[in-house]
Amino acid sequence: xxxxxxxxxxxxxxxxxxxxxxxxxxxxxxxxxxxxxxxxxxxxxxxxxxxxxxxxxxxxxxxxxxxxxxxxxxxxxxxxxxxxxxxxxxxxxxxxxxxxxxxxxxxxxxxxxxxxxxxxxxxxxxxxxxxxxxxxxxxxxxxxxxxxxxxxxxxxxxxxxxxxxxxxxxxxxxxxxxxxxxxxxxxxxxxxxxxxxxxxxxxxxxxxxxxxxxxxxxxxxxxxxxxxxxxxxxxxxxxxxxxxxxxxxxxxxxxxxxxxxxxxxxxxxxxxxxxxxxxxxxxxxxxxxxxxxxxxxxxxxxxxxxxxxxxxxxxxxxxxxxxxxxxxxxxxxxxxxxxxxxxxxxxxxxxxxxxxxxxxxxxxxxxxxxxxxxxxxxxxxxxxxxxxxxxxxxxxxxxxxxxxxxxxxxxxxxxxxxxxxxxxxxxxxxxxxxxxxxxxxxxxxxxxxxxxxxxxxxxxxxxxxxxxxxxxxxxxxxxxxxxxxxxxxxxxxxxxxxxxxxxxxxxxxxxxxxxxxxxxxxxxxxxxxxxxxxxxxxxxxxxxxxxxxxxxxxxxxxxxxxxxxxxxxxxxxxxxxxxxxxxxxxxxxx
Amino acid sequence: xxxxxxxxxxxxxxxxxxxxxxxxxxxxxxxxxxxxxxxxxxxxxxxxxxxxxxxxxxxxxxxxxxxxxxxxxxxxxxxx
Numbered sequence: 077x078x079x080x081x082x083x084x085x086x087x088x089x090x091x092x093x094x095x096x097x098x099x100x101x102x103x104x105x106x107x108x109x110x111x112x113x114x115x116x117x118x119x120x121x122x123x124x125x126x127x128x129x130x131x132x133x134x135x136x137x138x139x140x141x142x143x144x145x146x147x148x149x150x151x152x153x154x155x156x157x158x159x160x161x162x163x164x165x166x167x168x169x170x171x172x173x174x175x176x177x178x179x180x181x182x183x184x185x186x187x188x189x190x191x192x193x194x195x196x197x198x199x200x201x202x203x204x205x206x207x208x209x210x211x212x213x214x215x216x217x218x219x220x221x222x223x224x225x226x227x228x229x230x231x232x233x234x235x236x237x238x239x240x241x242x243x244x245x246x247x248x249x250x251x252x253x254x255x256x257x258x259x260x261x262x263x264x265x266x267x268x269x270x271x272x273x274x275x276x277x278x279x280x281x282x283x284x285x286x287x288x289x290x291x292x293x294x295x296x297x298x299x300x301x302x303x304x305x306x307x308x309x310x311x312x313x314x315x316x317x318x319x320x321x322x323x324x325x326x327x328x329x330x331x332x333x334x335x336x337x338x339x340x341x342x343x344x345x346x347x348x349x350x351x352x353x354x355x356x357x358x359x360x361x362x363x364x365x366x367x368x369x370x371x372x373x374x375x376x377x378x379x380x381x382x383x384x385x386x387x388x389x390x391x392x393x394x395x396x397x398x399x400x401x402x403x404x405x406x407x408x409x410x411x412x413x414x415x416x417x418x419x420x421x422x423x424x425x426x427x428x429x430x431x432x433x434x435x436x437x438x439x440x441x442x443x444x445x446x447x448x449x450x451x452x453x454x455x456x457x458x459x460x461x462x463x464x465x466x467x468x469x470x471x472x473x474x475x476x477x478x479x480x481x482x483x484x485x486x487x488x489x490x491x492x493x494x495x496x497x498x499x500x501x502x503x504x505x506x507x508x509x510x511x512x513x514x515x516x517x518x519x520x521x522x523x524x525x526x527x528x529x530x531x532x533x534x535x536x537x538x539x540x541x542x543x544x545x546x547x548x549x550x551x552x553x554x555x556x557x558x559x560x561x562x563x564x565x566x567x568x569x570x571x572x573x574x575x576x577x578x579x580x581x582x583x584x585x586x587x588x589x590x591x592x593x594x595x596x597x598x599x600x601x602x603x604x605x606x607x608x609x610x611x612x613x614x615x616x617x618x619x620x621x622x623x624x625x626x627x628x629x630x631x632x633x634x635x636x637x638x639x640x641x642x643x644x645x646x647x648x649x650x651x652x653x654x655x656x657x658x659x660x661x662x663x664x665x666x
Numbered sequence: 667x668x669x670x671x672x673x674x675x676x677x678x679x680x681x682x683x684x685x686x687x688x689x690x691x692x693x694x695x696x697x698x699x700x701x702x703x704x705x706x707x708x709x710x711x712x713x714x715x716x717x718x719x720x721x722x723x724x725x726x727x728x729x730x731x732x733x734x735x736x737x738x739x740x741x742x743x744x745x746x
Contacts, residue, residue, distance in 0.1 A: 123686075126686045126688060126714065297689055328730050415717055419713045420713060423713070552735040553736070555735075556737050
């Protein structure tokens with residue numbers, strides 16, 4: 077029997093938070109504000125405050141104000157977004173607490189745009205939608221990180237956590253039944269010197285973001301580390317078939333062109349946007365399907381007419397000086413956010429040009445976030461929690477859409493912060509009741525061997541071996557094509573799954589010459605696992621619902637498929653099962 | 667790949683570029699107190715290093731022809 081200390085540097089804490097983005101930071105702050113004596117450690121692969129996605133997007137937060145009825149929001153959501161796969165109780169809770177979440181976050185960071193009277197400066201994404209948008213300056217995460225530090229949260233940077241550690245028979249108690257032991261820590265390594273780091277904790281919160289397969293620029297950091305770690309430790313995942321977000325992007329820069337789906341044309345000049353109703357909540361997978369069918373029919377290239385793109389016009393106006401009319405002040409005064417967008421847009425304009433017509437294609441974002449959590453953000457493994465885009469689909473509040481944002485711009489930030497705050501409260505109750513974690517050292521040794529295998533392979537072989545990026549590209553080729561992941565069909569998905577399993581078969585060849593590439597190798601393993609989950613769940617759902625579009629099952633089937641698809645590891649096999657959505661206990665039914 | 671052009675004379679050694687990168691492109695040379703562009707092939711032009719450099723010493727020159735997976739082509743049975 078090995079001791080944990082023989083394997084690397086051991087860190088002790090009570091609450092271990094993996095990932096220092098907006099979700100991890102809010103969880104850390106919520107925990108520490110309520111219980112200053114509780115030890116909280118945030119481990120981040122890069123630098124907390126900078127890392128994550130919150131500072132790479134619009135910086136808008138959706139919420140329901142006091143005059144926005146939760147019932148109306150639920151009614152709209154179930155009919156137009158989640159298609160009755162929502163956990164309506166959780167969604168109602170989120171909606172009711174959304175403004176308080178923003179006020180909470182602003183009390184820590186003071187970055188939200190406000191009117192002269194102190195109220196939140198509020199806009200709508202599109203008229204008539206039953207929610208509102210507030211906006212925060214681009215350094216919200218940075219300020220949250222500083223506040224967390226002041227509260228006494230500990231940070232360990234440039235460290236990648238790969239796997240969760242569980243207690244074993246050695247914990248002193250009776251040996252737990254298989255799959256039932258509690259999470260008691262984690263294992264990973266330093267990106268700087270490759271040293272092995274082990275964490276002993278009472279509870280672990282996974283907040284590493286979703287899985288976006290390293291394809292799109294601003295989503296590039298979401299590499300599924302936490303999702304893979306949760307699955308490998310026995311946690312259940314849910315709604316994996318919805319993890320294929322896409323947006324129409326400019327052909328050359330590959331940057332999203334918001335609203336392009338409302339003004340699509342083929343090379344014959346035919347309008348392709350007839351399925352779009354006035355004021356759809358946001359993009360949907362049909363935009364990808366339309367693009368795909370037209371391209372296969374030889375009607376490409378597909379373009380969008382920017383002067384018919386209401387959203388583009390509105391968004392541009394919103395950020396321009398005096399945007400809401402010449403004599404009104406700017407709605408959202410955010411110099412840092414504006415500088416970020418101006419820099420990006422000036423560079424992409426050099427690539428794409430700024431003409432009235434833009435050629436577009438569906439850029440694959442993924443936003444895969446399927447770790448199943450309950451209303452306390454607890455996974456199915458005791459002591460293991462998941463928040464933010466690690467678990468947004470998995471918590472089921474969004475239903476049949478990739479999450480977040482699903483089809484609600486600004487939902488990712490509000491829901492990540494809300495999940496973080498909720499997990500912070502829940503984890504305090506849990507750590508108050510359990511003794512310190514005692515991770516199974518034999519399990520840790522076996523995981524260490526697996527994590528470091530690509531480095532060893534490089535040292536032992538003379539050739540270059542399989543570079544992680546080559547395996548990443550193989551997974552990308554199996555997930556990015558529209559005909560595989562957006563407009564689905566049995567034969568095509570089986571082909572894609574075949575490619576994923578082929579990539580899986582090459583994992584033993586992975587070779588890494590330094591810790592940076594060791595991280596890439598472990599991320600490639602996570603990508604393969606996530607892609608497998610996505611296709612196994614997508615093949616199981618034999619209907620079309622929300623973002624899940626099947627060419628071979630084009631209709632929604634409420635009689636058969638008001639069910640969640642669940643995946644779980646069973647002795648190395650990905651086991652697929654279903655669970656009825658308790659829709660008859662909810663306020664809204666189909 | 668992108669090119670990250672750093673004026674090491676203008677650089678004041680504040681480490682912000684190293685911290686701002688969310689995909690581990692930079693490493694920090696403690697002896698020289700200057701950044702090293704260790705993995706430029708992973709840069710995805712978020713531009714946060716460039717934007718937040720207090721002395722304006724960084725320029726991210728974007729290669730728009732970086733490898734990108736095809737979204738139409740897949741499998742041998744489907745037309746390209």
